């Protein structure tokens with residue numbers, strides 16, 4: 593279990609994490625989402641005890657990570673897959689970490705196999721692709737066979753096969769009762785992997801919800817089909833709805849729900865052939881959740897708001 597309690601982190605005058613609280617529960621894959629600069633990495637560094645909070649605290653299994661005696665056995669973490677000694681082999685890198693953390697040698701071969709690097713175990717890490725470095729970083733996190741895993745952007749650099757592999761791995765680790773937290777700034781990549789999602793923006797909590805509920809909370813529009821689209825569109829607009837006529841003659845209506853549209857149609861004695869609320873995609877839900885808290889926004893996006 594990871595608990596973040598009223599965490600606040602400042603850099604100079606800038607607030608990176610702002611009174612943030614959430615709990616990451618065992619048995620689930622939890623996605624940690626937010627636009628660039630939202631504060632995900634800063635929060636994860638605080639969980640690892642690499643940063644001292646200005647206020648609040650972060651606990652792993654009820655304790656500050658720095659106070660845990662055999663930390664790699666409690667929580668495995670991947671923060672920056674690039675931060676490894678390029679001259680070493682993958683095997684030497686893991687063996688060195690295993691030795692210094694009193695983890696048995698046998699675990700090194702098991703982990704290399706688990707992350708799919710057995711064939712290149714003797715090769716220098718300097719020649720590894722980003723995807724291979726990510727696999728190695730995940731191997732480091734798994735080395736102590738920890739009950740808690742925390743991975744910062746582990747999907748970066750993985751090819752589609754690698755993403756599928758990581759998805760299956762994380763799901764099976766969660767199914768064993770472990771706590772799994774992974775960050776990403778990409779909704780679609782996380783959508784298939786995570787059961788639960790914590791969304792932050794500008795250091796603040798925006799949502800803490802089951803993945804399947806996220807899009808359900810955002811109705812995109814209502815699709816309406818009628819033999820008399822122009823008259824219905826006129827009436828709905830007169831009532832304040834936003835109506836767009838689609839190419840096939842259907843109406844896309846925003847601002848009114850299906851029942852309200854039905855009442856307007858009845859008033860005008862207009863027949864309805866179809867009346868279907870359409871949910872937002874997860875990507876749309878994420879964009880709408882975070883639209884007010886995106887730190888870096890192009891002028892094009894600003895203009896479209």
Ligand SMILES: Nc1ncnc2c1ncn2[C@@H]1O[C@H](COP(=O)(O)OP(=O)(O)OP(=O)(O)O)[C@@H](O)[C@H]1O
Nearest residue numbers: 603607608626627628629630631632633634635777
């Ligand atoms: N060492 C630092 N010094 C000054 N500002 C920092 C430092 N680390 C982070 N920040 C700032 O804190 C905010 C949060 O950054 P953080 O890296 O935690 O965001 P993130 O959600 O991980 O973003 P990304 O998806 O881009 O990695 C940003 O505005 C960032 O510029």
